[in-house]
Amino acid sequence: MxxxxxxxxxxxxxxxVVETERPEPGPGQVRVAVRAAGVNPIDVKLRSGIMSGGESLAAPRALGFEVSGVVDAVGDGVADAAVGDAVAGWPVGGGYAEYALMSVYAAKPDALTWEQAAVLPVAGEAAVRSLRALKIDRGETLLINGASGAVGALATQIAVADGLTVIGTAGAANLDRVRALGATATTYGPGLADRVRELAPQGVDAVLDAAGHGALPDAIALRGGVDRVVTIADPAAFDLGVPFLSGGPEDQTAEVLRTLLEAAVQGRITPPAPHGMALDQAAQAHERVEKGGAGKIVLIP
Structure with a gap:
């Protein structure tokens, strides 16, 4: 493959792009013929070495943390999937390939395209994890920094559907997109705290920073401290005492996947609009992600 x-x-x-052997599913795993593989900022960071700690690679490495595809082999103990099933989830050992292994997956609804299903696991899980960490309730006001990005947009839609008032920040060109998601929109950057106070004189109950851009000091000022402020994007959090939510395998569950896929089918959320590129265009895909503003990219084997 x-x-x-x-x-x-x-x-x-x-x-x-190399030729290699198809992986064989182990106990509890399925192998899928990949139909779409999402490209995410974490892929770019890993490839660039920014997270390597200065160490060189010990062996060639694969990339890709979300895929959709058709099950073509199952490992021992698999009872919830069969050959021919359409699924989406988190691959084991990389998803930029013609075939991938998965231990955590959910059935892909017929109403979603391969591309739509493939772009939900990473951003959707991050959105769900962040909202759960903030413990927000219906009727509260949530500030989302970066509401037009993949994670921010999904978090905005979920929060609005759950009865929250959302103030979302974005660049000037994306403010209408944020409003279309059901949020009150404002630009990020200098003066953010003052702009938010004008929009929410009663204050904000929680802040999710999904974009960075140095927004944490304003978030802390708005909250009067770090309580109910989280980020998934700004490493300055470690110096400011704000939780940096990086997530882990324990957060990647079939329940979360099913919730996201069902919400997309029901229209409660709209998956990021994917732009498809061929597998052998992976380098160009990374270039577009690095430049920013590329939207969500998926690789099509």
Whole structure:
């Protein structure tokens, strides 16, 4: 099968398509013929070496943390999927490939395209995790910094559907998009705290920073401290005492997947609009993500 790997850290050009053996599913795993694989900022960070701690790669590495596809083999103990089933989830060992293994997956609804299903696991899980961490209730006011991005947009839609008042920040060009999601929109950047106070004179009950851009000091000022302020994007959190929610395997559950997929079918959320690129265009896909404003990209084997 064809798969994308990189043998050294560096620019997008280190990504290469190679021929390799199809992986065999272990106990509790399924193998899928990949129909779409999401490209995320974490992929770019891993490939660039920014998270390597200065160490070189010990062996070639694969990328890709969300896929949709058709089950073509099952491992021992699998009772909730069969060959021919359409599923989406988090791959084990990389998803930029013609075939991938999955331990955590959910059935792909017929109403969703392969691309739509493939872009929900990573951003959707991050949105759900962040909202749960804030313990927000119906009727409260939530500030989401970066409400037009993949995670921020899904968090905004979920929060609005759950009865929250959402103030969402974005660049000037994306304010109408944020309003269309059901939020009150404002720009991020200098003066954010004052703008939010004008929009919510009663104050905000929680803040989710999904974009960075140095918004944490304003978030802390609005909350009068770090209580109910979280970020998934700004490493300044470690110096400011704000929780940085990086997530882990324990957060990636079939229940979360089913909730996201069902919400998309019901129209409670709209998956990020995906732009498809060929598997051998992985380097170009990373270039677009690095430049920003590329939207959600999926690789099509």
């Amino acid at each position: 064809r798969a994308v790997i990189f043998a050294e850290y560096g620019a997008p050009s280190v990504l290469e």
